[in-house]
Amino acid sequence: MGDQKVITEVPAALKRLAKYVVRGFYEVEHSLALDLLIRYPCVKEDDLLALLKFEKKQLRAILTSLKLDKIIKSRMRVETGEDGKATRHNYYYINYKLLVDVIKYKLDQVRKKIETDERDSTTRASFKCPVCGSLYSDLEVNHLFDPASGEFHCTYCSAEVEEDASALPKRDARTLLARFNEQIEPIYLLLRETEDVVLPCELLEPEPTEIPELMPSFYQMSSGNMKDRSERWSRSTSSINMYVQDLVVNLQDSNSNTVKSANTSAKECPIWMTQSTVLGASVQPSESNRADNVAETCDLNANTKEPIDDEVIRTLLIHEKKSSAQESTTHSSAHQKESSGSDTSESDEDSKATKSQLVKPPGTPSKQKDAEEDEGDNDPVVMIGGRPHMYSEVSEHPELVSFMTGEEREAYIQIGKLMFHAMYD
Ligand SMILES: [Zn+2]
Known part of the structure; x- marks a missing residue:
């Protein structure tokens, strides 16, 4: 334990865990609020309001429900304004240790509930003989089936058994537990991954964060092309804005060629871009040439820092997986x-297969195919x-x-x- 690395930032797995849980169990507005608290460790309620553009009441309700569930914590601070008056401000933050404990506790409770239901339903018989009163579980159904009549008959007296209606409502419990385990698995994996993480006090109880987007000097800091860009973006969306900052900085770092192509793509492209003499470069300009805003965004995204990209994609994948699973069912x-x-198409293929038998090993008997x-x-x-x-x-x-x-x-x-x-x- 002594030679453990000093953690200066909340591990990505913990952030992902918070995102996963809030997306799985809360409304989308809750997710948006929590996303901000994942990005900025400790935020004033007024700042959250300014960033999210929710109604004050709505935001308060969201924060209160998250707080009651112990997903977030709050702290009150008295601040003296410019007019010398002292005002109270609520600050919100995620205490990741508390969060992990709460998630573990709640998942455990759900599991226990399902397991209790399961126990109740497995001990209950699902078929009953009306004549001799024998009880059968659904595991025994196969033995009861009488192929001659197509009915289920009692092993002892051969009377037709009846479904025990009292056992019906609880029968789904077993499926439920399997489904629960399946759906919760990503959360368990993240919990296991973060099991040994010990966060220092300053990360568990973070100090208020200054949010660059909300500071008056933010737009003056950027200049030239960059300024145009960030202003254009900030007008359309406010919450996306927090990604833009990284985006702009990163563009500056990356090679100037891509910056130029991205900036000018909306306008006319100069000839040197479409007919580049640089090997391999001809592909990119021609692509950004016909790029509308959407494609341009994609292009920019490719230049952003990997961890953020990764986080966004992971978050999106959370939903992707769910919907694809539903589709498959x-x-x-x-x-x-x-x-x-x-049947017909299969036999079509079969005849094709016999025509091309030369390709196949000569010993392949056609009988085997029929059997299949x-x-x-x-x-x-x-x-x-x-x-x-x-x-x-x-x-x-x-x-x-x-x-x-x-x-x-x-x-x-x-x-x-x-x-x-x-x-x-
Ligand atoms: Zn019977």
Whole structure:
């Protein structure tokens, strides 16, 4: 512990953790407010107001709810204004140690709740025999199925079993825990990553931060082209402005060629840019030549410092992952239909394959292909917790049934019935 590096800045993983949590569990306005506190360690309420352009009441409500949840802390300071009057000001900041503790505590509570529900539902039977009163869990459903009638019959008295309605509402708990673990995993990874981080007091209880964008001297500091640029940007958006500052500084550092091309791209491009004698440079000017504002922004983004870029992309990815996961679940049911309807195209491909058999190893028997096709026909796709699985896979591993939602289970049973009917008709 003694030879640990002295931390002078809050690690990026902790900042990401804060972003992740606020985006996952709060409104977008909360995220915007917290983003500012991630960027500027300790901000006066008035400054937050000026940067976010929320209504005063709205901002206060957001800050209060974040504070009650212990995501942020606040501190009151009495300041003497120019007129000599003392006024009180609220400052807000993130105490990352408190934040981590709160996240751990809350996740633990949710997990416990789900686990309790799970325990309740697994001990409960989901099928009941109305005649002899035998109880069956859904893991035993496979043994109860009678292919001749397509019904589920009691092992002891052969009466048709009934679904135990009292067990139904809680059955999703198991799927819920799996889904919870899956969704929370990135947060766990970040928690693990930051486990050994010990922040010094000045980072946990930061001093008020001066915000350059809000200082009167900010625009005078920049000059020439840079001034035009930052003013143009600041007029359109205020919160984006904080990135612009880095952007401008960075442009100055990067090679002058790209700066010039970015600055002049909106106007006419000189001939030396479009027909450059420099090897490899011809691509970039021609691109920025037809660049509208959007493309120009992209170009500029490429020049910004990597950590910020990285942070933005990571933040965007948080949403990206979620939506793509949802898409896959909604599409997979369509996939089921597709697989049954694609018989003709498959056989088309099959005939193509036989034509081009010369390419294939001569020993490949065409029977094997037929067998595969048959299997595909008779092995429909069933959903387990929103993910497609082969029917055969589930019948080999009946415990998978327990991860299905009520609807998925219903569909699985229906498919089973249809399959057995098809076999015996
Ligand atoms: Zn019975």
